[in-house]
Amino acid sequence: MDSIKTKSILLAGVGGQGILRASDIMCEALMEAGFDVKKSEVHGMAQRGGCVTSHVRFGRKVYSPLAKLESVDILISFEKMEALRYLNYLNNDASIIINSEKIYPPAVNMGDLPYPEDIIKFLKERYKSIKEINAVELAQKAGNIKAANVVLLGAVSNLMEINSTIWEKIIKKSFPEKLIKMNLAAFQMGISA
């Protein structure tokens, strides 16, 4: 990635998926790598199952913590259909990393509306770089489904020029001792997914 122009990454999903923790780790890694970095999210009602987004912006000097429409370089969708909600934020060359986990919103639970079909096909027709990952399954292999967010971080690390020793250092700093090994494994699973 060109490090002079400010870049934007959008993390999106559902409250409880570890999105804010993931974007915190990403920002710490970017800071360690020498970038100016800002991130923004709205919490408050997030733990009540609503949509959660986190904007991460980095470069030589970052002003706005919010990305404007049609400017985001990478979208990480922690839930499958949530990717569709934010396409208006992506630039034409954007890469998308998408978790295959589906979390039904109330109207789908009630049987009033169907869960959107053919999401990957729709995205592939419009964007060059789409990567679908079963982060929950990979996290389970690493030792705990809760590490799905770190699996997704591993996947996005392939698109970011940050040294792997930096990621490792920040992950070690971000979790209690007994969870470090498992999270490092989850991160590796994301890299090779």
Place this chain on the structure above:
Amino acid sequence: MKVLMSGNEAIARGVFEAGVRFAAAYPGTPSTEILEEFSKYEGVYAEWSPNEKVAVEVAIGAALAGEKALAVMKHVGVNVAADPIFTVSYTGTNGALVIVSADDPSLHSSQNEQDNRNYAKFAKIPMLEPADAQEAKEFVKLAFTISEKFDTPVFLRSTTRVSHSKSLVTLEEPSAHQDKTAITYKPEKFVMVPAMARLRRIEVEKRLVKLKEFTETFSENKMEINDPDVGIITAGMPYNYAKDVFPNYSYLKLGMVYPLPEKLIREFASKVKKIFVVEELDPFLEEQIKAMGIKVTGKEIFPYTNEFDPGIIENAINKSAKTLTVPVQAIPSRPPNLCPGCPHRGLFYILGKLKVFVTGDIGCYTLSFMKPLQGLHSCICMGASIGMAHGMSKALKEKGKGKIVGVIGDSTFIHSGITPLLNMAYNKSNALIIICDNSTTAMTGMQEHPATGYTLLGEKTKQLDLKVLVSALGIENIKIIDPYDLKETRNAIKEELAKEGASVIISQRPCVLFKRAKLKTAKSLKVDPDKCTGCKVCLGLGCPPIYWQKIEKNEGSKREGISVIDENLCTGCGLCRQICKFEAIS
């Protein structure tokens, strides 16, 4: 050392670095983390007060005793605290007093979008507005300096985007606390009876003149002359948005948004050809600058509502109403919902079925206005449910008998429900009030309050007994129920609605997310696919784990689908089991 901090963490850090060790607040998004973070620093006194008015009065008391004190609240909290704020502007602060107002443009988590810069002008109190976390830390320190220097309370205004964005902050060595406390008697300054308030009133105007002079050379009102054709006057987060898309324009970035530096603004106006005033919500700067006779463009092109982003500013200035190349996809919305196992769900399921009018209040339970529960029918502000239930029931007379219920959470009841409940007993009300007692302030993230028995600093304390309090207010009909028991809940509500006079039901069960409550973990439930008739009654709970699954139609069966429970999400609360007539859930 540089660290990544949110605006709220940075405010707490700045207060500590300033040597301040005294703070009071009531939690409210987006302000809550400020006091939570401050309370973690060594040697501080920090408290959750029952409401914002009390928090400000506590801070005024500390300031009067010579301390430097902080009071923190969300924008609507300033309404609650407005009474003491307007008069402490007259008395001055002796020690120092800074009031943080965290505004919420776009109403991410609020009932209105008021622009609290207006309070600064209204109460004649200076206001600083930081644009990011680094400034948040610096500005709160400057706010204390200004408070001390001019003997005035000072507002620090944040917004959701400043409070909840993270950016790099350089930490500095915290100043040590200096104990300047003493009891001093100055009735002419602290007793605001008319004769003395009239004299203090004059001092307020003199102080404003001095502050206007001060802000002309205030280090945080910054002029950047680049392109002489276009200048932008702005403050706070919108500066970053504008700078992001127009890095080469000239800027006057105001760190102090009240009072304004008139000479500096005139100087800026003389150096650029065209001026835009970029501010979210009200034309607060714009109107004052226009009143100076300076030609600027503001709300003619920028929206009055919602927070900005770089794109909004770019499109407004470039006059480009761009149509997006990728249209927004029509996908099911994902509103916030009560958690699986939430104790409010059972109560509001019953209220929705009883066809009563439920005056609601501020808390997680407000979400139950939505489908399918639809168990709440109004929401105005903290504490409004009780006064409104009483007013409705008085106005409706016989028509309203047995039909008006007010609901309020435990923390909200303590915040501002006690006085209106006293009024119900005093003025012979007929309504029923239900206190949804989940043993915590859940909506803002589990803060302590007087009925939890713990303080913000984690000490055990006297625990308010809600039943004894309600009884002392003069309410004779009081019942305590468990909202996990639907039959008991329904019967209690029906019985109390049938009674003459005011009644209170305390619906008691701790929040499922509350860690201190020793919650028994029940086994998750399953739907027996053979017994489920597909009647969808359980879906009426709006419980996240329960979902509808279409099935192939069998001969002789009308079933089009069945309910399924996601066992990873189910807490086993048993509400669905209680309402399933076919015993399909176990």
